[in-house]
Amino acid sequence: MPATSQVGAGDLDGRDGMIDCVTVGTTRDPGNDIGYTISVLVDVALMALSPAVNDPRTAVDCVEILTEIVTELSRRDLGTRTRLGPDGSPIVIAQDDSVGDHVDAAGRQVLLYGGGDPSVTSALLRLARQAERTAPSERDRHLALALAEDVATVRAAGAGSQGRLW
Numbered sequence: 001m002p003a004t005s006q007v008g009a010g011d012l013d014g015r016d017g018m019i020d021c022v023t024v025g026t027t028r029d030p031g032n033d034i035g036y037t038i039s040v041l042v043d044v045a046l047m048a049l050s051p052a053v054n055d056p057r058t059a060v061d062c063v064e065i066l067t068e069i070v071t072e073l074s075r076r077d078l079g080t081r082t083r084l085g086p087d088g089s090p091i092v093i094a095q096d097d098s099v100g101d102h103v104d105a106a107g108r109q110v111l112l113y114g115g116g117d118p119s120v121t122s123a124l125l126r127l128a129r130q131a132e133r134t135a136p137s138e139r140d141r142h143l144a145l146a147l148a149e150d151v152a153t154v155r156a157a158g159a160g161s162q163g164r165l166w
Helices: 014-019 034-049 056-073 099-114 118-134 138-162
Strands: 003-006 080-084 090-095
Touching (some): 118 138
Antiparallel strands (some): 080 090
16 A cells, blocks of 8 residues: 655645545545555465465466566556646645555565465466566566565475375
């Protein structure tokens, strides 16, 4: 969730000035909150991996969609969003999560529950490698590489414990 801070509160024109800076809704909006979209995809993947459903193909589909999203996000500036006051000065500043933060959070959750399935770990490796190739910053590249290393470790442990290679 983005960290938000208020700047220049003294510049606000009373209650009306504050209300003009806030958008109120009853739910998170995928059009304005990519983190929400990613969390929904992760939730679908995790439900598909549950013992009751046992549908790793759906989880793989979700990871592949996440890979497409990561590719698109790496072309965009996800930095700071600023809401300006009537005089043009910043009054609310919100810091978005980086591409690497999204990859790390999504990939690790799916790895936790899908690490025993070769198709899921293959999809996670593709996600991590694509994120590493398109990373907009060194930090994002590092997070993607760390995920790839962890997926490879889980795959190697699974291959050793089950007597097969993936």
